[in-house]
Amino acid sequence: MAAPIDVAVGILMRDDGDVLLAQRPEGKPYAGYWEFPGGKVEAEESILDALKREFVEELGIAVLSAEAWCCVEHVYPHAHVRLHFYISREWRGEAQSLEGQAFSWQGRVAVEPLLPATIPLIEWLDRVRYGQKL
Numbered sequence: 001m002a003a004p005i006d007v008a009v010g011i012l013m014r015d016d017g018d019v020l021l022a023q024r025p026e027g028k029p030y031a032g033y034w035e036f037p038g039g040k041v042e043a044e045e046s047i048l049d050a051l052k053r054e055f056v057e058e059l060g061i062a063v064l065s066a067e068a069w070c071c072v073e074h075v076y077p078h079a080h081v082r083l084h085f086y087i088s089r090e091w092r093g094e095a096q097s098l099e100g101q102a103f104s105w106q107g108r109v110a111v112e113p114l115l116p117a118t119i120p121l122i123e124w125l126d127r128v129r130y131g132q133k134l
């Protein structure tokens with residue numbers, strides 16, 4: 001099988017625990033599915049740099065700091081991806097829809113459909129956001 005493609009994914013988390021999700025625009029695989037913003041890491045680029053670049057390109061947001069959280073691999077029909085999820089609580093700017101995508105701040109995540117590889121993350125994330133009360 002081909003080597004996985006590295007993808008940098010960012011979870012912006014507000015003080016109240018809400019997180020930002022975006023809807024994949026037309027023309028991409030899984031258009032209309034919800035995801036955390038991010039994109040493919042380019043050659044010679046660190047994952048954190050890719051994350052910062054994607055947030056500027058897609059949302060006009062400057063990520064000031066982010067912490068590596070977890071890494072998930074998934075094989076789709078279109079690609080084998082290795083997703084590097086980061087959590088950021090520190091950024092500058094308000095989200096703008098620079099690629100025509102919808103986005104939404106969510107507490108308990110209620111948007112759907114979610115990208116398949118992102119679904120398990122939601123439950124893990126609730127443990128981070130709301131403690132072990134689940």
Ligand SMILES: Nc1nc2c([nH]c(=O)n2[C@H]2C[C@H](O)[C@@H](COP(=O)(O)OP(=O)(O)OP(=O)(O)O)O2)c(=O)[nH]1
Nearest residue numbers: 007009028035036037038039040079081115117118
């Ligand atoms: N951003 C993001 N991608 C995800 C998530 N979950 C998940 O399976 N993916 C997959 C979908 C895609 O196969 C891949 C991301 O690639 P992409 O096509 O969106 O990346 P990109 O913006 O760099 O795209 P492009 O330059 O090729 O148009 O990771 C997620 O929560 N966020």
